[in-house]
Amino acid sequence: xxxxxxxxxxxxxxxxxxxxxxxxFELLKPRVMSLVVFTxxxxxxxxxxxxxxxxxxxxxxxIAVGAGASGALNMWYDADIDARMTRTRTRxxxxxxxxxxxxxxxxxxxxxxxxxxxxxxxxWTAAALLAFTIFFYAVIxxxxxxxxxxxxxxxxxxxxxxxxxxxxxxxxxDVSLQSISLFLIIFMWTPPHFWALALCKSGxxxxxxxxxxxxxxxxxxxxxxxxxxxxxxxxxxxxPVALGFAGWLYAGATAGLGVVFLALAxxxxxxxxxxxxxxxxxxxxxxxxxxxxxxxxxxxxxxLLVEKMAGIAPVxx
Amino acid sequence: MSGExxxxxxxERDRHKIEAPxxxxxxxxxxxxxxxxxxxxxxxxxxxxxxxxxxxxxGNIASRPL
Numbered sequence: 001x002x003x004x005x006x007x008x009x010x011x012x013x014x015x016x017x018x019x020x021x022x023x024x025f026e027l028l029k030p031r032v033m034s035l036v037v038f039t040x041x042x043x044x045x046x047x048x049x050x051x052x053x054x055x056x057x058x059x060x061x062x063i064a065v066g067a068g069a070s071g072a073l074n075m076w077y078d079a080d081i082d083a084r085m086t087r088t089r090t091r092x093x094x095x096x097x098x099x100x101x102x103x104x105x106x107x108x109x110x111x112x113x114x115x116x117x118x119x120x121x122x123x124w125t126a127a128a129l130l131a132f133t134i135f136f137y138a139v140i141x142x143x144x145x146x147x148x149x150x151x152x153x154x155x156x157x158x159x160x161x162x163x164x165x166x167x168x169x170x171x172x173x174d175v176s177l178q179s180i181s182l183f184l185i186i187f188m189w190t191p192p193h194f195w196a197l198a199l200c201k202s203g204x205x206x207x208x209x210x211x212x213x214x215x216x217x218x219x220x221x222x223x224x225x226x227x228x229x230x231x232x233x234x235x236x237x238x239x240p241v242a243l244g245f246a247g248w249l250y251a252g253a254t255a256g257l258g259v260v261f262l263a264l265a266x267x268x269x270x271x272x273x274x275x276x277x278x279x280x281x282x283x284x285x286x287x288x289x290x291x292x293x294x295x296x297x298x299x300x301x302x303x304l305l306v307e308k309m310a311g312i313a314p315v316x317x
Numbered sequence: 318m319s320g321e322x323x324x325x326x327x328x329e330r331d332r333h334k335i336e337a338p339x340x341x342x343x344x345x346x347x348x349x350x351x352x353x354x355x356x357x358x359x360x361x362x363x364x365x366x367x368x369x370x371x372x373x374x375x376g377n378i379a380s381r382p383l
Contacts, residue, residue, distance in 0.1 A: 061365075
């Protein structure tokens with residue numbers, strides 16, 4: 001869909017009122033929300049002290065809705081570029097089912113609602129962190145960094161890393177080194193995860209003028225930076241052991257997974273396009289790393305959860 | 318008010334009348350569906366506040382000195 005098509009769609013439904021409840025739900029980016037809920041659940045369970053299940057559920061709900069609100073605001077602001085990328089052109093705003101104004105109001109109301117409910121029913125530290133996360137994603141990342149620097153997802157990735165920290169604060173009412181270590185795992189994981197995908201989709205980003213690293217610095221530099229961030233990521237995943245809230249099962253399994261992650265990143269780093277410009281091998285290596293990175297993060301957080309539930313995690317200092 | 322004045326008054330009202338957006342059957346159905354969804358969200362919010370209040374209150378009441 002071109003810009004013109006987006007404008008035509010938008011103007012034909014300028015009054016709004018065409019979207020179904022499902023379209024508004026789609027604005028919340030439910031697939032991203034599921035990862036957010038899972039990492040937040042782990043933060044909630046692993047944090048010391050425990051929480052009433054009803055209040056814990058409320059905290060997760062607020063985090064999910066807050067993340068969804070950020071997604072809606074992102075879809076509102078990015079509708080122009082979403083309309084020109086294959087992956088995103090059928091989203092509710094570029095396809096004209098929801099007007100940009102409706103998306104903006106919906107996102108703002110959900111954001112304010114999630115922060116208020118978190119503050120009123122859970123605690124205000126968690127609410128403040130949630131508000132900051134929404135602001136960070138919607139303003140710092142979407143409105144500012146995404147279109148201005150190739151390091152956009154490194155800094156913007158912080159927004160995706162906050163949920164376990166918010167959940168931890170919902171239990172303890174504070175921010176600690178332990179919760180920061182959960183934040184750092186996702187923060188360091190985001191660049192290799194996202195750049196692996198960007199290596200395969202750089203054409204899309206180039207067309208719409210988003211300065212993704214492969215577009216601006218080239219594929220070789222991207223592969224090098226993926227390797228560097230992977231080298232930083234693996235020690236960071238072991239920090240829960242050093243900080244005393246993960247045990248030997250976690251340590252062994254995470255180290256093993258880290259070796260696989262590094263091997264896939266190293267394979268990608270060596271995988272230059274063929275002299276005739278054929279990028280099949282590079283794309284295959286990038287997609288393998290991208291696919292494994294999702295499993296990697298899921299398993300690391302699952303291990304923390306399993307250790308805690310099975311009672312084999314170290315007693316909290 | 319004379320008949321002529323009434324007609325002039327009606328014309329004046331017509332001039333200031335705001336054009337209502339055209340709502341076809343599909344749009345009315347979607348609006349209704351959205352309204353029902355909002356109603357359920359509000360009901361869920363009321364239940365949530367009630368349940369959390371009981372959860373927060375429960376322990377304190379149960380452990381109070383008799």
